Amino acid sequence: MMVEPNSCRFCRVSAENGFDIVYEDALFLGFTDRNPASAHHFQVIPKAHIASVRSLNPASHVGLVQAMEAVGRRILDNFGVPESMRKMGFHIPPMNSVYHLHLHVQGLPYHSTTRALKYPVVRGFGHFSKGPSWFVEVHQAMRILEHGGHIGLLPC
Incomplete structure (x- = not known):
């Protein structure tokens, strides 16, 4: 499923549109997840x-x-989240709900075991950086692209 930028809700992220913006610069926005899975959950x-x-190009998106x-x-x-309590990664289509690249930034613990199941990290084997799963940790994504x-x- 592809969504045109003019109909993408993440292309319209702003405080005026009800988003809790926690970071903004010329290239990126960070905001609180509307349905947080963990103690601290941002996009x-x-x-x-x-x-x-899936749209990322190995040559230009690392x-x-x-x-x-x-x-x-x-x-x-x-937010004072210690390194040992951090998890960052991407859902892989079709297992995502918004078709605009977004990095899940989480400060653990999860609210429940059920919520944690949405973010499985499957380690790679052999020459693979990740195993079969619908979530890719940010470092796995970088290795794959690199x-x-x-x-x-x-x-x-």
């Missing part, structure tokens, strides 16, 4: 419309993912 998005993590992670770290620093791969549900 970091690029202001430019990119449909999803820096974008690195910058999104840096924003996520800054947000979690501001090695010229594309991010999908299957091992990559």
